[in-house]
Amino acid sequence: xxxxxxxxxxxxxxxxxxxxxxxxxxxxxxxxxxxxxxxxxxxxxxxxxxxxxxxxxxxxxxxxxxxxxxxxxxxxxxxxxxxxxxxxxxxxxxxxxxxxxxxxxxxxxxxxxxxxxxxxxxxxxxxxxxxxxxxxxxxxxxxxxxxxxxxxxxxxxxxxxxxxxxxxxxxxxxxxxxxxxxxxxxxxxxxxxxxxxxxxxxxxxxxxxxxxxxxxxxxxxxxxxxxxxxxxxxxxxxxxxxxxxxxxxxx
Amino acid sequence: xxxxxxxxxxxxxxxxxxxxxxxxxxxxxxxxxxxxxxxxxxxxxxxxxxxxxxxxxxxxxxxxxxxxxxxxxxxxxxxxxxxxxxxxxxxxxxxxxxxxxxxxxxxxxxxxxxxxxxxxxxxxxxxxxxxxxxxxxxxxxxxxxxxxxxxxxxxxxxxxxxxxxxxxxxxxxxxxxxxxxxxxxxxxxxxxxxxxxxxxxxxxxxxxxxxxxxxxxxxxxxxxxxxxxxxxxxxxxxxxxxxxxxxxxxx
DNA sequence: ACAAAAGTGTTGTAATTACACCCATGC
DNA sequence: GCATGGGTGTAATTACAACACTTTTGT
Numbered sequence: 001x002x003x004x005x006x007x008x009x010x011x012x013x014x015x016x017x018x019x020x021x022x023x024x025x026x027x028x029x030x031x032x033x034x035x036x037x038x039x040x041x042x043x044x045x046x047x048x049x050x051x052x053x054x055x056x057x058x059x060x061x062x063x064x065x066x067x068x069x070x071x072x073x074x075x076x077x078x079x080x081x082x083x084x085x086x087x088x089x090x091x092x093x094x095x096x097x098x099x100x101x102x103x104x105x106x107x108x109x110x111x112x113x114x115x116x117x118x119x120x121x122x123x124x125x126x127x128x129x130x131x132x133x134x135x136x137x138x139x140x141x142x143x144x145x146x147x148x149x150x151x152x153x154x155x156x157x158x159x160x161x162x163x164x165x166x167x168x169x170x171x172x173x174x175x176x177x178x179x180x181x182x183x184x185x186x187x188x189x190x191x192x193x194x195x196x197x198x199x200x201x202x203x204x205x206x207x208x209x210x211x212x213x214x215x216x217x218x219x220x221x222x223x224x225x226x227x228x229x230x231x232x233x234x235x236x237x238x239x240x241x242x243x244x245x246x247x248x249x250x251x
Numbered sequence: 252x253x254x255x256x257x258x259x260x261x262x263x264x265x266x267x268x269x270x271x272x273x274x275x276x277x278x279x280x281x282x283x284x285x286x287x288x289x290x291x292x293x294x295x296x297x298x299x300x301x302x303x304x305x306x307x308x309x310x311x312x313x314x315x316x317x318x319x320x321x322x323x324x325x326x327x328x329x330x331x332x333x334x335x336x337x338x339x340x341x342x343x344x345x346x347x348x349x350x351x352x353x354x355x356x357x358x359x360x361x362x363x364x365x366x367x368x369x370x371x372x373x374x375x376x377x378x379x380x381x382x383x384x385x386x387x388x389x390x391x392x393x394x395x396x397x398x399x400x401x402x403x404x405x406x407x408x409x410x411x412x413x414x415x416x417x418x419x420x421x422x423x424x425x426x427x428x429x430x431x432x433x434x435x436x437x438x439x440x441x442x443x444x445x446x447x448x449x450x451x452x453x454x455x456x457x458x459x460x461x462x463x464x465x466x467x468x469x470x471x472x473x474x475x476x477x478x479x480x481x482x483x484x485x486x487x488x489x490x491x492x493x494x495x496x497x498x499x500x501x502x
Numbered sequence: 503a504c505a506a507a508a509g510t511g512t513t514g515t516a517a518t519t520a521c522a523c524c525c526a527t528g529c
Numbered sequence: 530g531c532a533t534g535g536g537t538g539t540a541a542t543t544a545c546a547a548c549a550c551t552t553t554t555g556t
Contacts, residue, residue: 007299009258009345009356046345048258048354061345061356092343092358094260094297094312103299105260105312105356107343176535194519196536215527221534222526237517427508445546447509466554472507473553488544 008104011064012043012144014090014151015073015111016185018168022132023184025148026119027140028072029127034100035141041148042072042128043106062087065109072128073119086112086167090151098143106142110151112167134187159185161238163205166229172209174224175199186241198239204232259355262315263294263395265341265402266324266362267436269419273383274435276399277370278391279323280378285351286392292399293323293379294357313338316360323379324370337363337418341402349394357393361402363418385438410436412489414456417480423460425475426450437492449490455483 015026027039047059059067065087090108098104119128133152139145159165165181166173175196182190199205206227213223266277278290298310310318316338341359349355370379384403390396410416416432417424426447433441450456457478464474 007258007260007297009260046258046356060347061343089342091340092312094358096311105297105358107345107356174535191519192534193521193536193538198518218528219533220526220528220531222536224535240518425508442546443507444509444511444548449545469555470506471504471553471555473509475508491545 006102008099008102009046010043010104010106011046011061011068011109012041012106012147013065013068013109013111014041014148015069015113016133016151016155016168017113017116017130018181018184019115019130019132021180021184022134023152023187024130025133025136025151026069026073027129027131029129030141031127038141039131039136039138039144040141041108041144042068044068044071046107061089061107062109065107065111069111073116084114084167084171086164090147090154093143093147095143106147108147108151110154112155112164114168114170155185156241160240161235163229163232163235166206172211172226172228174213174226175206176224178206178227182239182241188241190241195239200227202232202235202237202239204230205235206230257353259350259353260297261294261355261357262297262312262319262360263292263357263398264316264319264360264362265292265399266320266364267384267402267406267419268364268367268381269432269435270366270381270383272431272435273385274403274438275381276384276387276402277320277324278380278382280380281392282378289392290382290387290389290395291392292359292395293319295319295322297358312340312358313360316358316362320362324367335365335418335422337415341398341405344394344398346394357398359398359402361405363406363415365419365421406436407492411491412486414480414483414486417457423462423477423479425464425477426457427475429457429478433490433492439492441492446490451478453483453486453488453490455481456486457481 013026017024017026026042028042030036030038030040044064046061046064069085069087088110090110092105092107094103094105096103098106116130118130133148140148159182165178165185168181168185169177176192178199179190179192179195182195207230209226209228211226213226215223264277268275268277277293279293281287281289281291295315297312297315320336320338339361341361343356343358345354345356347354349357367381369381384399391399410433416429416436419432419436420428427443429450430441430443430446433446458481460477460479462477464477466474
């Protein structure tokens, strides 16, 4: 038998949210080598136990991703997110040499959540922050820049043909707020009038609550009607963004 | 520190091809427990080595998938496929208890290839076969039925908005042959006239070679023109399959 | 001759875009 | 008043589905 080395499995998360109208990603500052002091995606080793503990004590991959998020930010099923957290598997990265500590396979997850306060207390979480994705200058640790890019690509294309944009918003929202999500993720302006019509006429994307905004905040204009997310998950037909130079992306 | 158990990483492949007009998947019959005698996706453990061997001796995930395919079928970069093999990562499966031998994380890949002969010689490969996906009655080993379903879903939707259907065909093909690929993967009839027009007018999907078929084989009809795959990878606009029914909603 | 199949024409309908426009609201 | 912005109207363009049709081949 060949000399096999231990393979380590980590679960990392590309958590995206919208703060102040622009797209932010959750990053943590590494406290120890390798890449000490550099920004990295939140994540950690998959918890496994000795086999006699039984399968029920093991941790599912998605559960591990959820735990990491919770540990870093309190972004759990409870709390302010209240079930409005979208979590999906992104891809798995296992190139040799991507982690100097050994052979590490990383299963990356992608998360969308409504606007969140800064992560405050909570152990190592002191170093976690939301950072605007277009204000990211220092290089990320490991191959996390690549993973983040893949996550952004996936987010951009998922907004085209799914109703997932609503997971960036609270339980009630206006069409202009929904449009702001698209503009933040796509980094492109979306035509207000046509967007409104397309969204409300796409069956099951949004449904009106009957209420309107209370005014305030904005400079002027009438009060916008309130909507909640509909039951549809897939958009027929999709919302295509104006730029045609999309890269091939999964699903 | 918690009692951590060894985590094992396998790479499995959902290899699809079209034989005799219907979609087939490559399966191997397991020679040992667990699930002895059952059909399973081809795959195996990721090769890792002691760390002093250096990263260059480690095996990338995609390389592992390619090696598995080659070992089982000779479906390599050389051979009859000659660079016409499409391979992409599908998803990673790590639910506790999915493998009775321990904690196993499986990175699944999805492969498309032109029509291949039956895998013949080659060690363990004696038990490998192409099986029509709609003639699959006995349950697959592990959670491979789920993985296969995910791969089929991915294949079906990838044909809508990418030009990957051509990877099921040889270097030259006719539009009706390309249509047969769509019909086999989607299990639906595609309107011949409209399909032809859409495909040849979609920029970069196919380009004519100038030749035509030599006749023979078919029952009648004129000779079809030959095409080769174009440079485009994404289809603008996509080919939507008819069965994608809309979400039910009020007006 | 006949049937099967490749490829083209045509037409009504739906979706998309790009405008203009009305009007409620904040300053 | 006046700018801002939500929401609607409308027309030109494009994409699409369904159908008929012509032509070329094998039997």
